[in-house]
Amino acid sequence: MARKKKKNGGGGGSPAWMVTYSDMVTLLLTFFVLLLSMADINQIKFTKAIGSLRGALGVLDSKEYEDVLPLDLMAQQNNLNESLQRVYQNIKNRIDNLEVNENIKLVKDRGAVVLRLNDSLLFDSGETALKPRAAPLLREVAQLVRPLHLDMRVEGHTDNVPVSRPGISNWDISIERAVSVVKFLTSRDLLPPSRLSAAGYGDQRPLVRNDSPENRAKNRRVDFYLEQDEHYREQLPYLIDSREQYPF
Structure with a gap:
């Protein structure tokens, strides 16, 4: 087989x-x-x-x-902290000497010096056009910033209460308010356009929880972020870059 x-x-x-x-x-x-x-x-x-x-x-x-950390980067980081402290103290001294409106708050936030105003000082509720009485306050802000070699980013912020007008969101309110402030400063030749930018964050960056009328009032604000110029930002890449802060 x-x-x-x-x-x-x-x-x-x-x-x-x-x-x-x-x-x-x-x-x-x-x-x-x-x-x-x-x-x-x-x-x-x-x-x-x-x-x-x-x-x-x-x-x-x-x-x-x-x-x-490499020693040179550690040195740059220390220089940034010292520079930020000098800017903060410089503005604080100018506020004291000029007797600037007490409603302008000076704080440090996200590695920058910030002039902070409650929205009610500049705008009516739900509106994006500046109040007539906002002009003297913005002139004081410009007077503080003009001598400094710093750029300024105007940020609009809201609370989390929906806007009553149809087709309008908190995003729209915040960015339009920031643009209104920038337009005022440039149209009156208070600050050059090259030093200004605008951003709106709606209710996405609250200072406190939106759980009471008082807290919501704190979150409705306009922040004036003072930053180093572009050349300095290239040397220290961890500085706040306003181009990375835009929500859209």
């Missing part, structure tokens, strides 16, 4: 699906390397993130992550 011949098993080697999978992984790796090569990495934030990751993995004490 004749024996049946055994079928050829096809030899050794990786399964066919493994070759396709390897190609896919290689392509993904190449893609992400390409993205990384084109990315604009914030060196200080990236270094701090690496330090925090090392701390989480037990390679480095998480409290010592600042030690991994």
Whole structure:
């Protein structure tokens, strides 16, 4: 009786699906390397993130992550803090000397010096046109800012109560108010347009929770953010960049 011949098993080697999978992984790796090569990495934030990751993995004490910062970047960070403090003190002294309206609050926020006004000082409820009595107040703001070598971003903020007018949102109110302020300052030649920008955030950046009439009143405001000029921002990339703050 004749024996049946055994079928050829096809030899050794990786399964066919493994070759396709390897190609896919290689392509993904190449893609992400390409993205990384084109990315604009914030060196200080990236270094701090690496330090925090090392701390989480037990390679480095998480409290010592600042030690991994290059000395030149640490020096820049210290210079920024000192510069911010000098700007803050300079404006505070001018407010005291000029006896500026007590409703103009001076605060530090997100690494910048901010002049903060409640919206009721400039606008009627739900309106975007400036009150007539807002003019002297904005002139005082311009008088404070004009001698400083700083750009100013005007930010509009609202509470979370929906606007009663159809087709109008809190986003619209906030940005239109900021633009109204910028138009006033430029049309009266109080500040050059090159130093000004406008942004609106609606109810997305409250100071406090919108859980009472008093708190909602605090959140309805116009902030005047004073920032270093563009050349200084290029040297210190972790400064606030108004181009990254726009909501749309």
